[in-house]
Amino acid sequence: MKILIVEDDEDSAAFLAEGIAARGHEASVARNGRDGLLMATGEPRYDVVVVDRMLPQLDGLSLVKAMRSADVSTPALFLTNLSGIDDRVEGLEAGGDDYLVKPFAFTELMARLTALARRPVLGAEPTVLNVLDLEMDLIRRTVRRGGQPIDLQPREFQLLEFLMRSEGRVLTRSMLLEKVWDFHFDTRTNIVETHISRLRAKVDRGQAVPLIQTLRGAGYSLRAPN
Amino acid sequence: MPRTSLFRTSSFRLAAIYLALFTVSVLILGTVVYFVVWREIAGEIDADIQGETSTLAREFAAHGRDRLKAIVESRSRGGGSFVYGLEDAEGRLVAGELAAKPGELGWTSLREPERGDEADGDPSVVVRALVARLDDGGVLVVGDEWRGARGAPRTVVTAFLWALAGTLGLGTLGGLILSSQVLRRIDAMSRAARGIVAGDWRQRIPATGANDELAQLARTFNRMFDRIESLLEAHKNVGGNIAHDLRRPLARALHRLEAARGGSATPKDAELAVEAAIADIHGVLETFNAILRIGQIEAGARRAGFKPVDLAAVAREVVEAFQPAADEEGKTLVADLSAALPLSGDRELLTQMVANLIDNALRHTPRNTRIVVASAHPPGAGRLTVSDNGPGVPPAEFGRIFERFYRLDAARATPGDGLGLSLVAAIAELHGMACAASDNRPGLSIVLETPAQAGLRE
Numbered sequence: 067m068k069i070l071i072v073e074d075d076e077d078s079a080a081f082l083a084e085g086i087a088a089r090g091h092e093a094s095v096a097r098n099g100r101d102g103l104l105m106a107t108g109e110p111r112y113d114v115v116v117v118d119r120m121l122p123q124l125d126g127l128s129l130v131k132a133m134r135s136a137d138v139s140t141p142a143l144f145l146t147n148l149s150g151i152d153d154r155v156e157g158l159e160a161g162g163d164d165y166l167v168k169p170f171a172f173t174e175l176m177a178r179l180t181a182l183a184r185r186p187v188l189g190a191e192p193t194v195l196n197v198l199d200l201e202m203d204l205i206r207r208t209v210r211r212g213g214q215p216i217d218l219q220p221r222e223f224q225l226l227e228f229l230m231r232s233e234g235r236v237l238t239r240s241m242l243l244e245k246v247w248d249f250h251f252d253t254r255t256n257i258v259e260t261h262i263s264r265l266r267a268k269v270d271r272g273q274a275v276p277l278i279q280t281l282r283g284a285g286y287s288l289r290a291p292n
Numbered sequence: 293m294p295r296t297s298l299f300r301t302s303s304f305r306l307a308a309i310y311l312a313l314f315t316v317s318v319l320i321l322g323t324v325v326y327f328v329v330w331r332e333i334a335g336e337i338d339a340d341i342q343g344e345t346s347t348l349a350r351e352f353a354a355h356g357r358d359r360l361k362a363i364v365e366s367r368s369r370g371g372g373s374f375v376y377g378l379e380d381a382e383g384r385l386v387a388g389e390l391a392a393k394p395g396e397l398g399w400t401s402l403r404e405p406e407r408g409d410e411a412d413g414d415p416s417v418v419v420r421a422l423v424a425r426l427d428d429g430g431v432l433v434v435g436d437e438w439r440g441a442r443g444a445p446r447t448v449v450t451a452f453l454w455a456l457a458g459t460l461g462l463g464t465l466g467g468l469i470l471s472s473q474v475l476r477r478i479d480a481m482s483r484a485a486r487g488i489v490a491g492d493w494r495q496r497i498p499a500t501g502a503n504d505e506l507a508q509l510a511r512t513f514n515r516m517f518d519r520i521e522s523l524l525e526a527h528k529n530v531g532g533n534i535a536h537d538l539r540r541p542l543a544r545a546l547h548r549l550e551a552a553r554g555g556s557a558t559p560k561d562a563e564l565a566v567e568a569a570i571a572d573i574h575g576v577l578e579t580f581n582a583i584l585r586i587g588q589i590e591a592g593a594r595r596a597g598f599k600p601v602d603l604a605a606v607a608r609e610v611v612e613a614f615q616p617a618a619d620e621e622g623k624t625l626v627a628d629l630s631a632a633l634p635l636s637g638d639r640e641l642l643t644q645m646v647a648n649l650i651d652n653a654l655r656h657t658p659r660n661t662r663i664v665v666a667s668a669h670p671p672g673a674g675r676l677t678v679s680d681n682g683p684g685v686p687p688a689e690f691g692r693i694f695e696r697f698y699r700l701d702a703a704r705a706t707p708g709d710g711l712g713l714s715l716v717a718a719i720a721e722l723h724g725m726a727c728a729a730s731d732n733r734p735g736l737s738i739v740l741e742t743p744a745q746a747g748l749r750e
Contacts, residue, residue, distance in 0.1 A: 152597070169577055221612060247613050251644045252578070254651050254712075260616035283567075 067091040067183045070112040072102030072129065073145070074121050078168075082116065085172050099124025107136050113183040116175075117162070119146040119153065127160040134161035141182035143175075154250065173284040177236040184235070195230040198290050200269065200277055202230055211269060221246065222265050229278065229288035238285035262286055303474045307467025314459055322452030330445045334420070337436050338399070341422045344374055345434045352426055360432075361387045374434055375404055375419060381429030390433045392423045402435055477506050481513060493521045525695075533697035534583065537710065538576050545572035582711040586696070589641065589718040603633035603642055603676055603742060604667040610646040611665050614654070622659035625650070628666040633674040635742050637723045645719040648712045649678040649738055657682030661735075679737035690729040713738075 069086050071093055073079040079095045086093040094112070096102035099121040106115050106129070115133075119126040130142045143164040144157040154165045164178050195202040199212045207223060209216045218226065225246045229237065239258045243249040247257070262278060270276040279287045352360040364376045364387040376388030385391050390404055402421045421435030480497055487495030496517060497510040545568075551557060552565035611627040618625035646665070653663045663680045685693055692698050694717035697710040716738070720727035726741040 155597075167581070169574075171574075247609075248640075249613070249643060249647065250640055251647070253614075253647050255614060255617045255654050257613050257617055260620050261613075263620075264616050 067113040067179065068110070069093050069179060070096065070102070070105055070115045070140075072096045072099065072106075072115065072121060072126070073118045074098060075118070078118075082175075086176075089176060098122045099126065099129045103129050103132050106133050106140060107138050111138070112140055114179050115140050115142045116179070117142055117144055119144055119157070127156065130157075130161045143178060143182060145170075173236070174238050174240065177238045177241060177285060180235050181232060181237070181241065195227065197230050197233050197277060197288060198275065200230070202227060209269075211273065216268050218265075218268060222261065222268070225261055225265055226269065226288075229286065232288070234287065234289045236281055236285050236287050242286070258286075304467050304471035307463065307470055311460065311463035311467065314463060315456060318452065318456050318459055322449070322456070325452070326445050326448050329448050333445070337420060338422075341374070341420065341434050341436055345422050345424055345432065348432055348434065349424065349426070352432070357426075357428060357430065360426075364388045364432075374436055375421075376435075377431070377433035379431040379433075383431070386430075388433070390419065390421060390435050392421075392431050392433045397423050397425060397431075402433070404435065404437065474506065477510070481510060484513070484517070488517060488520070493517070493524060533710075534579075537697050538579060541572040541576050545569040548572070579711065582715065583696070586711065586715050586718045589715070589722050592722060595638075595722060598636045598638060601635060601637045601639050601642060603635055603637070603646075603674070604629040604631060606639060606642045607633075607646045607665050607667065607676060610643055610650060614647070614650045618650075618654060618663065621654060623654060623657065624660075624662045625654075626662065626664045628664060631667040631669050631674070633667050633676060633742050635674070635723060635725075641719045641722065645716050645740075646676075646678070648716050652712050652716075652738075653678055653680045653682070653736070657735075674742035676740040676742070677737055679732040679735060681732060681735040684731060684734055684736045685729060687731060693729055694727065 069091055071079055071082050071086075073082065073095065074097055076097075079097065083093040083095050094105065096105050100123045102115075102117065102121065103124060106112065115130075117126040117129055121129065124132070126144055126146075130144075133140070133142065141163040142161065143166060144153075144162045145166055145168055146153055146157075147168050157165050163182050166175060166178060193203070193205050195204065201210045202223075203209075204227070209218055209223065209226065225242065228242065228245050237245075240252060242258045243252070246261075249257075262280070266276070266278045270278055275290055277288050277290065279289060279291065281287055348360060348363065351363055361378055364378045367374065368376050368388045375390045377385055377390035377392060378387040379392065380386050383394060390402055392402065393400070400421055400423060402419050404419045419435035419437055421433050424432045424434075426432055477500060484495045484497045496514050499510070500507055548565040548569040552562040552569075557565065608627055608629050611625060611629070615625055650663065650665065653661075657663070657680050661680050661682045663678070666677045666679075668675045668677070694713050696714045698714075699710040717727050720740055724743040728739050728741075730737045730739060
């Protein structure tokens with residue numbers, strides 16, 4: 067992935083750039099909003115842009131708004147120090163695609179950036195999802211594994227759908243909480259873990275190849291094990 | 293602070309202004325009445341003089357000068373209200389005592405000389421008189437001393453002066469009483485406020501039983517004082533609590549890192565220690581985030597984006613999300629949410645509120661606990677209850693469990709930051725909901741009373 071980091075704090079920018087580079091991606095840094103806008107709208111395009119909310123010269127919200135009005139659809143993720151509850155909505159309204167409050171775990175950031183960069187192109191909406199011998203019919207709302215029907219609760223269906231659409235990618239707890247339950251906060255009770263284990267019991271039990279993977283300290287992923 | 297002077301109160305000033313206006317209007321009324329009465333009486337007197345003059349003139353025409361002279365003399369002595377004068381053609385006064393001014397005829401004012409019986413001692417009295425010429429060249433003067441005429445307007449003036457004195461007296465007294473009453477109540481308010489300024493947060497403005505603007509103002513002030521007191525109470529120990537609660541994980545992280553740096557640690561140990569330290573520090577940051585979030589919610593900015601939400605529907609979704617986790621912990625989580633709880637609110641925050649309540653119930657109860665999330669419609673409002681049949685909370689602590697960082701001694705061993713229920717209270721308050729803990733016999737019951745929503749009801 068080619069990632070643009072727009073961040074004025076030197077330490078944070080270096081930390082992000084090094085972390086991204088260490089994970090095999092290409093990172094460029096802009097130190098203020100105006101440079102960030104020039105780089106984001108210039109060629110070649112980046113796969114994803116990481117924008118700090120508070121920037122000199124041009125703040126993050128205005129940057130993304132300007133980017134969108136210049137018809138640049140590069141996915142943007144806001145970073146912020148504010149644990150502002152309204153900030154997420156504001157960010158999304160300005161044309162941002164995701165939102166992360168500092169400090170964050172690097173795995174969380176990478177999982178979200180990966181999800182953003184590989185977002186499916188609009189219009190090519192599949193009606194059936196397939197991963198190995200697992201098949202989900204989005205119209206009939208049915209799931210089969212190796213031809214055998216699996217009975218899922220609506221929420222389990224939603225969870226599996228998100229996992230299948232993100233096949234091979236890491237989904238963190240908070241990403242799942244946001245997408246599946248619309249919970250924009252963490253809970254002490256491990257909601258995700260218990261739902262995953264129920265889903266796993268239905269999808270993977272008795273199967274030679276388990277599909278739902280738990281990645282310790284990172285999250286979950288649906289894929290055939292290597 | 294100086295006590296407000298009675299005469300400088302706005303109500304006294306108002307009373308004084310009204311008093312002045314009233315006095316002026318009494319004076320105007322008095323003057324008008326005086327002149328009307330005066331004119332009326334003067335008209336009557338003129339008619340009387342005219343009549344007397346005509347009678348005497350007829351006597352003169354019928355019987356001649358001597359007859360007239362006799363009548364004038366007798367009537368002058370008779371002590372009637374008229375005074376007379378009869379002059380011959382040469383202008384000599386032949387009968388009576390009222391002399392006309394030479395050459396003057398018709399209506400006039402004349403001086404009546406030397407009437408010793410005048411009460412006011414004025415030797416000459418002004419008399420309204422009609423001077424008529426007789427056929428023989430003589431002059432007949434008929435005047436009236438205005439005894440009655442002087443009396444009536446004077447009575448009017450006296451009456452009005454008394455009325456004026458009464459007005460002034462009553463007005464001043466009324467103004468004083470009114471303003472001293474207002475003043476007393478305002479003094480009570482400023483006494484309470486001064487007490488609060490001095491640090492006595494229990495000071496309140498005493499209720500008067502009235503329901504006027506001042507009583508409403510007093511109630512508003514009292515509510516403000518309540519709010520300030522509760523905020524102050526809530527914030528009193530927060531600083532100390534933050535320091536206390538955050539020191540522990542930070543100290544633990546420090547020890548772990550120091551141990552990892554020490555020579556005896558294997559690389560594997562060191563890695564684990566660093567991971568654990570990172571987790572500790574994440575926990576600290578989580579706590580900070582929670583504090584900031586509560587602060588933000590309490591600031592109330594979020595209220596602008598309120599939309600109609602059914603709290604019961606929100607609770608249903610949250611219960612569903614927690615169901616598997618509750619099962620796994622060997623607890624029963626039951627939803628009894630058929631009664632809708634429509635209100636104007638923030639869905640995301642309400643979701644977090646219910647989640648925190650269920651989280652709390654799950655965390656502080658043993659296996660086999662039954663947790664019930666129920667909605668109900670008591671008259672005039674809605675109610676959401678999250679209750680369990682766990683160990684409960686001592687009733688003395690009911691009020692305190694919503695305080696920041698407050699944790700029951702029994703709960704010290706379980707993980708948590710003591711902020712979950714504070715967040716619940718903050719979100720409830722933002723939505724105008726009353727939030728209280730009660731005894732579920734056994735167990736704890738948290739009750740949220742939603743405000744009555746006319747127009748949003750089903």
